Amino acid sequence: MKLKVIKGEDTYNVNIDPEKNLLGNLIDNNIKISAPCNGNGTCGKCKVQLLNGNIHEKDVGNIKLNENEYLACKTYIKSDCIIKISDTETKKFSILEDFKKNKINPDCEFKKIALKIDENFLTGKSLTDTVNLKMSTKFKFTLEALKKLSTLINESSEKQSKYSLYKSDEINMICNKNVIIDVFNSKDESNIYGIAIDVGTTTIAMKLVNMETGKILSSTSILNSQRQFGADVISRIQYSMEKSLKNVSNSVKEDIIEGIEKLLRSSKINKKNVYEVAISGNNIMQHLLMELFCDSMAVYPFTAVTNDILEVGFYELFKNRLLNCKVVILPSISSYVGADIVSGMAACKFYNLEHTCLFIDIGTNGEMALGNKDKIVCTSTAAGPAFEGANIESGIGSIEGAINSINIDTEIKNGNKNYIINYKTIGDAPAIGICGSGIIDITAELLKSGIIDSTGKFDRNNWKGKFIDLTLSDEYGQKVVFTQKDIREIQVAKSAIRSGIEILMRKFGCHYEDLYKVYIAGGFGNELNLKNAAVIGLIPKQLLNKIKIVGNSSLSGTIEYIINKNTKQNMKHIIDIAQGIDISMNDDFNSEFINNMSF
CATH class of the missing domain: 3.30.420.480 (Domain of unknown function (DUF4445))
Structure with a gap:
């Protein structure tokens, strides 16, 4: 059977295996679609629109679907079909590239060497021998470098090579450690x-x-x-x-x-x-x-x-x-404290910190480290993808139209309490869902307004029902809801992060007042309303005035690695003094996790 897939401006015509579900067929044909639950039918994110053809759909539970809308992971093709996949997420996704910029003296492993060529240039037994004699070195040469050097003393290269160096009065060589890896005619051509x-x-x-x-x-x-x-x-x-x-x-x-x-x-x-x-x-x-x-x-x-x-x-x-x-x-510390954290700590200069600092990268995993130049303890907690919207009913990534900021005003009319929900979206576009920073905001606002209590339950005295419609008064946006189940997802995620922090503090032997600075990294942290994060208990209130947002510190540390050769040694020092804490084997984690579930 044949399947036609329309995704934005792209159209795919593929043959499919009717024994596989639609999601499996899309993957086999390299047609990309978001499926956060790995095809288990629980997230409701792999939606497709059927334009023509016959399909069979298995039970999708409580997931709400529009007319002619189906879950790819629950759908089997029964005839030639035409489907449409939304490409909104791909086109409009906001990805953090910015980071805290450090002043770094560029000193990479690659060096540029200029060498003058005169009429008495050939003084050694070979061209490479001459180069080394002129520079008082013992460089080795790659085949690429030798091919280019051969044009320097052989006239036939003028006709055969567009990179010929014949009759040049200067060459520019690029070396890595003790090896000449490339040769150029001019300085401008030899950028690294x-x-x-x-x-x-x-x-x-x-x-x-x-x-x-x-x-x-x-x-x-x-x-x-x-x-x-x-x-x-x-x-x-x-x-x-x-x-x-x-x-x-x-x-x-x-x-x-x-x-x-x-x-x-x-x-x-x-x-x-x-x-x-x-x-x-x-x-x-x-x-x-x-x-x-x-x-x-x-x-x-x-x-x-x-x-x-x-x-x-x-x-x-x-x-x-x-x-x-x-x-x-780049190197890692353990299976769950990876190179992204090593790079982040290098960017935050953990290798020479005199004072004790905390580093947190909040994402699908909550990876964190605590320490200074002499000692570091680190761990990773399975926060799950709730902060990125994957397990949230109306959750989406940081795309245009995602609600990213919310506050709730309360007014009394005729003795009744009314709630007015104000929100902003990425790009000021009509609302289509809610992203991580908005999820934190709505949870905190529900708590502050008394709509939910400290256990996360909707307070029956203040709210009737088990969900709140954020876009009730908005005639332009899609219906965006926040449910009791969503609140439970956030409680689990925030408790995992907070409990990891507490375990590290205990293991290191320090208290909040001992911390000099708290670095928060990652895209989620970059947009976070810190006060609201403290309201729900994600971040201890005592640390608010010590927080520094560092953006994509993993990318920052990786850039430092390629422009300064000392960064490799700095990363090695961090790894050498770091002790990984396995949360799953920590006796105190379960009790901390339970204690931190409440807001």
Whole structure:
């Protein structure tokens, strides 16, 4: 049977397997769709619109669907069909690329060396011997460098090579450690570029950097296509175990290639001048990128294949010849405290902190570290994707039309209490859902107005029902609701984060007043109303005046890695002094988790 898929301006015509559900067929044909629950039929996010044809749909439970709307994970094609997938999420997603900028003296591993060529140039036994004699060095040479150097003393290269150096009076060589890796005719041609990449569970952010100057030349970001295999890393591991590790790996590789192509187009640089790509992300994201089997990371004792830094060739990793350079996969501390946290701590200079500081990256996992230059304790808590909208009925990502800020006013009329809901959306567009910062706001506002009590239940004296319609008075936006189940999701997520903080404080042996600064990283943290986060107990109130928002610190630390060679040693120091705390084996975590469930 044949399936026609319309997604925005793109149309796909594919053959399908009627024994597989629609979601499986879309994945097999590399047609990307969001499926946060990994096709279990619980999130209601993989909606498609049937335009023509016959299908069979299994029970979708309490998920509300419009006319001709179906869940891809519950649908089986019974004839040739035409369906439509919304591409709103892909087009309008807001991805955090900004970060706290540090003053860094560029000092990368790659160096540019100019060498004058005169008529008495050839004084050694060979051209490479002459180069080393002139510079008093013992450089080795790559084949690429030798090919270009051969044009310097051979006249036939003028006719055969567009890179001929024949009759040049100066050459510019690029070296890495003790190896000459490339040769150019002019200084302008011999720029040294690198690409820093942060692979997040939901999003991928990338920057093209001049490694000599530290200047950022181009930026781009993209949704992580692995979201079709589930919103969280465990769902993706499960898919890789039961169905196809290759599919999971290839999806993020394709995203990265697409992003690099965008960087090259927008900067208009010569791709031959890109000498390094550095990739940071949580450890599971990196394992899946490298196509490493990682079943062991989903079960106790959560053993990673490697936490070490890894250098590979671009083609070896991506099976793509877009670039010819090395790729560095940055190091992790443990299976669940990954390179994104190591990079973030490096950007926040944990390697030389005199005072004790707390670092928190709030996302699908709540990864956090506490310490200074002498001692660091760190952990990860499974907050789940609630803060990113995945398990919330009207939850969506940070896209245009997402409600991202809310407050509730109370008025008394004729002895009755009325509530007026005021909200803002991303891009001031009509409301289509609610994103992470809005989820925190509505929870805090419901609590402050007395609509819910400290246990999270709707107070029957102040509110009749088990949900609140945020857009009741808005004739333009879609119906956006916040339910009792949504509140429970938030309680679980915020309790996991708060309990992790408390466990680290206890393990380190310090109190709130001992902390000098609290760094909050990540896209969710960047938009967070900190006072409302404190109202619901996500962040201790005592720490509010110590908080510093640092943005995408993972990307910041990755940029530092490619422009300053000392960052590698700084990361090593952080890893050497860091002690990972396994929350699942901590006797105090369960009691802390229960205590922190209430608001």
